[in-house]
Amino acid sequence: MLKLVTKGPIVFRARVLGAVRQIPPGFVLTYGDVAILAGAPKAWRAVGNIMATCERVDVPCHRVVASGGRLGGYGGNVALKRALLVAEGLGVVGTRIRDWQHARWNPPVLAKARRAGNCGR
DNA sequence: GCATTGACTAGGG
DNA sequence: GCCCTAGCCAATG
Numbered sequence: 001m002l003k004l005v006t007k008g009p010i011v012f013r014a015r016v017l018g019a020v021r022q023i024p025p026g027f028v029l030t031y032g033d034v035a036i037l038a039g040a041p042k043a044w045r046a047v048g049n050i051m052a053t054c055e056r057v058d059v060p061c062h063r064v065v066a067s068g069g070r071l072g073g074y075g076g077n078v079a080l081k082r083a084l085l086v087a088e089g090l091g092v093v094g095t096r097i098r099d100w101q102h103a104r105w106n107p108p109v110l111a112k113a114r115r116a117g118n119c120g121r
Numbered sequence: 122g123c124a125t126t127g128a129c130t131a132g133g134g
Numbered sequence: 135g136c137c138c139t140a141g142c143c144a145a146t147g
Contacts, residue, residue: 012144031129035143046144048129053145066129073128081128 013050015039020051023063026088027105028097030067036113048072063088069100 019037023029029037031051035044051061052075062084066072071092074081082092091098 040143043143044129045127045142049127049143049145052128061128064128067131075128078128
């Protein structure tokens with residue numbers, strides 16, 4: 001079923017991790033987008049927190065970037081993050097992603113969620 | 122249960 | 135285009 005975990009206070013984290021895992025290779029999402037997919041559009045702050053404390057390998061954390069196409073952070077290894085993104089075919093210039101709007105993953109559910117009562121951004 | 126933290130975002134200078 | 139400030143949420147100590 002779609003209901004995963006729901007066992008304890010780690011529900012939100014599980015949803016966030018699940019959303020990140022759905023990001024296909026070669027695409028990226030912003031923390032805000034991940035928050036939307038997780039069901040809490042205003043919890044992007046927490047998303048960053050979760051990512052920082054995330055120790056999982058099955059979650060492509062490197063595909064989560066900041067808004068505007070900036071890389072954001074990666075536990076201090078931003079260079080590694082950039083390398084991973086480049087390895088997936090994404091163009092990275094400095095600390096930003098080239099063709100950002102093209103590399104950004106835009107699933108229908110996300111577009112719909114954004115359209116629902118929000119300026120989009 | 123309270124205070125602090127954190128891989129953020131949006132707005133203004 | 136870059137830097138600073140304010141706001142927000144969840145997890146952790």
